[in-house]
Amino acid sequence: MEETGISREEILSILKNAKSADTRYERVLSSMCTYPHEIAVLAHTQFIEANMGDPGLFPGTYHLEKQVLKMFGSLLHHKNNPENCGYLTTGGTESNIQAIRSMVNGRRDIKNPNVVMPESAHFSFDKVADLSGVEIRKASLDKTLKVDIDSVRSLINENTIGLVGIAGTTEFGQVDPIEELSEIALEKGLFLHVDAAFGGFVLPFMGVRYRYDFAVEGVTSMTIDPHKMGLSTIPSGGLMFRRSEYLDDLEIHTPYLSISKQYSLTGTRSGAAVASTYAVMRHLGKEGYRRVVGQCMEQTQNIVTGAGEMGIGTVIDPVMNVLALRVPNADDVRKRLLDEFGWHVSITRNPRALRLVVMPHIAGDIVELFLNDLEKLI
Ligand SMILES: Cc1ncc(COP(=O)(O)O)c(C=O)c1O
Known part of the structure; x- marks a missing residue:
């Protein structure tokens, strides 16, 4: 720690830089967290x-x-x-x-x-x-x-x-x-x-x-x-x-x-x-959460359908808004999704599959972009 403090403006600028290095959730399909309401x-x-x-x-x-x-x-x-x-x-x-x-x-x-x-x-x-x-x-x-x-x-x-x-x-x-x-x-x-x-x-x-x-x-x-x-x-x-x-x-x-x-x-x-x-x-009440969950499940289904059209099945029928796609060479696809397109997805251990968590930040247009990029790698 320095002897003398720095100004509010300098601090805010450092924080802004740090924040800009963080990942925004829009291309994150690997996390169980999201933007809070x-x-x-x-x-x-x-x-x-x-x-x-x-x-x-x-x-x-x-x-x-x-x-x-x-x-x-x-x-x-x-x-x-x-x-x-x-x-x-x-x-x-x-x-x-x-x-x-x-x-x-x-x-x-x-x-x-x-x-x-x-x-x-x-x-x-x-x-x-x-x-x-x-x-x-x-x-x-x-x-x-x-x-x-x-x-x-x-x-x-x-x-x-x-x-x-x-x-x-x-x-x-x-x-x-x-x-x-x-x-x-x-x-x-x-x-x-x-x-x-x-x-x-x-x-x-x-x-x-x-x-x-x-x-x-x-x-x-x-x-x-x-x-x-x-x-x-x-x-x-x-x-x-x-x-x-x-x-x-x-x-x-x-x-x-x-x-x-x-x-x-x-x-x-x-x-x-x-x-x-x-x-x-x-604020949301049960009705509001039903909407949120409904939207996540709809997008989950859209991914299942889109992947199905590419010949990719799921490990189990998704019960909730978490799904595992049976992608060949899942580790390699995961890496390329990140390196080439900036998508964050994860991998399940047994069997090895592409794991996606469809949180409320995953809207319809995001799913479409993701499926397009996935198709390029399959
Ligand atoms: C089923 C389950 N339990 C516990 C945890 C741990 O939660 P936290 O990361 O909030 O400590 C997680 C995190 O993903 C989870 O999926």
Whole structure:
């Protein structure tokens, strides 16, 4: 750091340059984030100093958080005072870490605990394993890339404390058979966490009704991320438990704050993300999100149709706005799409395919441009 500061104008010019080097989302088909809604940005800037780690100082923001939890509750069929059963996290990673932490803390009687989850689980769970020493056991997937229930059963032993299912897998957008996982969880007295970081703001707004949330009896906790399809600002995540006692398992005594205990993983916590999430959820309502999801699904279908006309199929029929195209030499095509046309796409691991996430910034003309460029490479 320099001894003497520089002017506001110089700073702004440096920031402008840095920003111009960043990628705009218009050619990004690899990310689960997008431009936040304009009302979310407005709310975020108004609450920039609010620290939810010390909520006694920010009762107004704290009240907004309770309202957001009630809205999550209504989306996820949570019947039992949802405002006391969760909190707004920094994103899917924190929510998943905390869900596993609650599992572990609730089963102190098990010395070497393990958690069974699909191979398709997000890498945030590997971080939990690294942090906590809990063993992660990965169950294989069936032909449609949902977790294989027999494989789950075969991995459970006397040290198993919980199961994880995914509602919207990161690579393929697939939804695991949560009802079947729930049956196992109820039968064996296990905690069941559902990671709906992506699907949480997609599945409730689709024409098809999926059973993946608290309406399913054995579901204990859920991750839902407003900063993905919720159109809120980063860092907005959500963690909900069926009952407040699971949140209590995360309780840490906080001697010098305006509150006596804290549940979150981070200490200082963004009130701006709370306000942003509140604003966009109230502003769009279910009707607004249905429109957003409808548009993403329409563009997803347009890509499936366009690719089909080139003889390219999908790995699974897209369940949501994530699709994997069976392109020959997918790694090479991915590189050329970027180098020659500036498209950011990613690759799935097994099978290797071109992975596209069709976020709200992917409008009709963008899809057309993308398909034209893809055709040149096939
Ligand atoms: C299913 C799922 N869970 C968790 C995460 C992690 O979310 P974050 O990057 O917000 O920590 C992701 C991110 O893509 C995800 O797709």
